[in-house]
Amino acid sequence: MEDFAPIAIFLFVLFLLLGTGVWVGLALLGVAFVGMELFTVRPAGDAMMTTIWRSSSSWTLTALPLFIWMGEILFRTRLSEDMFRGLSPWMARLPGGLLHTNVVGCTVFAAVSGSSAATLTTVGKMSIPELRRRDYPETMVIGTLAGAATLGLMIPPSLTLIVYGVTINESITKLFMAGVIPGLVLAAMFMTYVALYSKVSRRYKPILDADMSLSQKLANSRFLIPVMVLIAMVIGSMYLGYATATEAAAIGVIGAMLLAATQGSLNWSTFTQSLMGATRTSAMIALILAGAAFLSLSMGFTGLPRALAEWIGSLGLSRFELLMALLVFYIVIGCFLDGISSVVLTIAVVEPMIRQAGIDIIWFGIFIVVVVEMAQITPPIGFNLFVLQGMTGHEMSFIARAAFPMFLIMVLMVFVLIAFPDLATWLPENIRQQPGG
Amino acid sequence: MTTDRPFVRRALDAIYDAAGAVAALCLVAILAVIVTQMVTRWVNVSVPGLAEYAGYLMATASFLAFAHALNRGAHIRVGLFLAALGRHRFWGELWCLVIGTAATAYLAWYAVRLVWFSWKLNDISQGQDATPLWMVQAPMAAGAVLLAIAFADNLVTLVLTRRDNIGSDLVDQSHAE
Numbered sequence: 001m002e003d004f005a006p007i008a009i010f011l012f013v014l015f016l017l018l019g020t021g022v023w024v025g026l027a028l029l030g031v032a033f034v035g036m037e038l039f040t041v042r043p044a045g046d047a048m049m050t051t052i053w054r055s056s057s058s059w060t061l062t063a064l065p066l067f068i069w070m071g072e073i074l075f076r077t078r079l080s081e082d083m084f085r086g087l088s089p090w091m092a093r094l095p096g097g098l099l100h101t102n103v104v105g106c107t108v109f110a111a112v113s114g115s116s117a118a119t120l121t122t123v124g125k126m127s128i129p130e131l132r133r134r135d136y137p138e139t140m141v142i143g144t145l146a147g148a149a150t151l152g153l154m155i156p157p158s159l160t161l162i163v164y165g166v167t168i169n170e171s172i173t174k175l176f177m178a179g180v181i182p183g184l185v186l187a188a189m190f191m192t193y194v195a196l197y198s199k200v201s202r203r204y205k206p207i208l209d210a211d212m213s214l215s216q217k218l219a220n221s222r223f224l225i226p227v228m229v230l231i232a233m234v235i236g237s238m239y240l241g242y243a244t245a246t247e248a249a250a251i252g253v254i255g256a257m258l259l260a261a262t263q264g265s266l267n268w269s270t271f272t273q274s275l276m277g278a279t280r281t282s283a284m285i286a287l288i289l290a291g292a293a294f295l296s297l298s299m300g301f302t303g304l305p306r307a308l309a310e311w312i313g314s315l316g317l318s319r320f321e322l323l324m325a326l327l328v329f330y331i332v333i334g335c336f337l338d339g340i341s342s343v344v345l346t347i348a349v350v351e352p353m354i355r356q357a358g359i360d361i362i363w364f365g366i367f368i369v370v371v372v373e374m375a376q377i378t379p380p381i382g383f384n385l386f387v388l389q390g391m392t393g394h395e396m397s398f399i400a401r402a403a404f405p406m407f408l409i410m411v412l413m414v415f416v417l418i419a420f421p422d423l424a425t426w427l428p429e430n431i432r433q434q435p436g437g
Numbered sequence: 438m439t440t441d442r443p444f445v446r447r448a449l450d451a452i453y454d455a456a457g458a459v460a461a462l463c464l465v466a467i468l469a470v471i472v473t474q475m476v477t478r479w480v481n482v483s484v485p486g487l488a489e490y491a492g493y494l495m496a497t498a499s500f501l502a503f504a505h506a507l508n509r510g511a512h513i514r515v516g517l518f519l520a521a522l523g524r525h526r527f528w529g530e531l532w533c534l535v536i537g538t539a540a541t542a543y544l545a546w547y548a549v550r551l552v553w554f555s556w557k558l559n560d561i562s563q564g565q566d567a568t569p570l571w572m573v574q575a576p577m578a579a580g581a582v583l584l585a586i587a588f589a590d591n592l593v594t595l596v597l598t599r600r601d602n603i604g605s606d607l608v609d610q611s612h613a614e
Contacts, residue, residue: 045547057496250471280511286499
């Protein structure tokens with residue numbers, strides 16, 4: 001790093017713009033502009049526009065609005081009631097009882113939604129009042145929900161993974177498949193925690209429901225069949241190579257509409273609401289991606305990524321040490337930025353480092369998602385905390401404390417992932433050849 | 438309340454929302470294109486250029502919805518500093534809107550320039566669709582201009598009335614996470 005001053009200015013502008021509350025996409029654009037002016041004589045504006053056009057009109061990106069739309073449709077159905085009714089009879093007898101409906105409900109909804117907050121709202125809408133009525137400890141109701149909802153980011157479809165895949169030019173389908181097993185393992189870890197808690201804690205004395213016969217249980221869970229079919233169609237079509245991620249998203253949107261229609265919750269008003277919601281959310285991400293595209297062009301000229309990669313290389317860190325450093329780095333960033341922003345902001349710098357260290361880029365996608373998930377439940381900026389605050393009226397600090405054990409479980413998950421990388425890499429290596437990329 | 442609002446205000450809001458509605462139609466069109474692509478592949482018919490068109494629609498949908506999303510508070514930002522300003526928040530908002538207006542005006546200028554050059558040089562898409570690029574880039578430029586107008590609009594409104602038109606919608610923001 002021979003020219004330290006320009007890099008310092010560059011970083012200062014970055015923190016200034018982001019920190020003072022300039023919209024993330026525009027902040028990235030501004031920093032990128034400064035970088036171009038400092039480090040190259042190339043005309044910045046035209047280069048910017050060509051880059052932004054190329055990235056905004058990419059075919060892979062179309063998976064994003066479609067998956068968002070699918071989630072928006074399901075979010076407006078009766079799915080949350082059905083889910084609680086269908087899952088609770090099976091969970092009631094497990095140690096930890098109905099707290100498991102939070103975890104399993106989130107896991108199921110995560111498989112049709114790419115968003116953690118939507119998962120949280122859908123599952124929590126029903127489970128919070130029901131669990132409270134049965135006197136489950138409030139910290140556990142809140143904590144498990146906050147933690148398990150983050151599975152929305154990991155279990156496919158996942159908006160964060162789409163953004164990651166688009167930014168580093170990797171197959172979205174592979175990334176999605178990589179998320180499946182780690183997502184299920186994390187869910188199992190949450191459930192283990194719930195079970196242990198119920199055995200140990202003295203505050204755990206919920207009111208139990210009357211036991212149901214097997215036929216009653218089955219009758220109650222018939223409502224879950226449509227959503228299970230939808231999950232099988234979306235994930236199965238990708239796994240078997242019948243559809244690309246974008247096509248699976250289209251199947252998902254149509255399936256979700258059919259599901260909503262059979263429930264009678266599809267009308268003009270819910271249709272337009274879901275469509276406009278999806279339009280806005282995807283525009284929001286598109287603006288960040290546009291800014292990020294220009295930023296990564298500009299970053300290339302600053303030489304920062306290469307310099308950092310070389311510097312890290314010269315330190316002779318082991319792979320494990322590098323990952324630990326990145327873990328801390330992302331937890332700190334995640335305290336201030338949302339997941340998608342922190343991925344696009346850092347990836348131009350981190351990607352060369354990762355590649356040089358010989359870390360599998362698909363595996364790293366899952367690593368980054370677990371870490372970004374943690375950010376969802378860490379104050380001061382954690383979307384799940386905000387959403388839960390809106391839903392329950394509790395203080396932010398109470399919710400953050402309730403969610404803290406889940407944070408620790410996710411840290412544990414990071415180590416599990418490092419110890420057993422096959423969890424993430426086995427499934428994507430075994431998908432059928434997909435058509436047309 | 439709505440009847441008191443001046444004509445310019447109502448007209449601008451109507452334009453932002455109309456562009457948002459067109460963006461929404463583009464999403465429906467993306468769905469239609471993808472489904473067509475899937476079906477034609479299964480029956481072994483090839484329609485060239487469909488993938489490119491899905492991409493153009495994506496760019497159109499994104500850019501046309503920017504201004505609408507801005508006023509609905511869907512665009513994400515780090516709110517800590519603004520919240521910490523308390524009663525001095527006005528100055529923070531002013532700073533953000535000045536930067537925002539400058540950045541989006543810059544973006545709009547070069548977006549229009551890109552379309553202009555594509556038209557003048559008669560640029561054709563490299564893909565199988567062979568569409569003149571200015572046609573598919575024009576909606577993007579329109580959206581960029583609209584976003585710049587929306588920022589300037591908010592800046593002026595903030596200076597005049599000490600309040601901008603940007604709502605806060607954590608729901609739309611959080612649905613991305």
